[in-house]
Amino acid sequence: MNVAKLPDGWESRGKPPTLFRRFVFGRYNETRDFLDALAALTDEAGLHPQNINFASTYVNITLDANDSGELGEAELSLATRINQLYLKKSD
């Protein structure tokens, strides 16, 4: 299986694999905006992260493998779209 290159900043952890990335922010309001946008994105994608863990200036996101225990197209594309949210936040 050709392990697709992981989206920037994400790492694969554990078995079955999950995708993990830590997003850091300068101020609570930026974190808050990112969380709100993330909620809207995951609702629209119909794919909710295995876990989201945050405080005032960071958000740790863990995405599940799919039902066949792999990081498939949907997971990789969600991670990519979350990256785009983060880039939009900091410009």
Add this chain to the structure above:
Amino acid sequence: MNVAKLPDGWESRGKPPTLFRRFVFGRYNETRDFLDALAALTDEAGLHPQNINFASTYVNITLDANDSGELGEAELSLATRINQLYLKKSD
């Protein structure tokens, strides 16, 4: 120092002490509503949790000790108000 009785469902962990509680929900929408109400409450109280860790049907909240390393009035009252949010959610 008279250790005030901890608000229902919360436990004190570690040194300096933090307050911890796990809130469980039947559906993602309930979790989402609780998180939104929690954000508004912590903004208003001006006291942000040390960490919030959630997935579709649970929210784990950890509150910091105050600057003198104690669980003071502000921390205990925030925990109590978060309990009230949760009770309102499930009635």
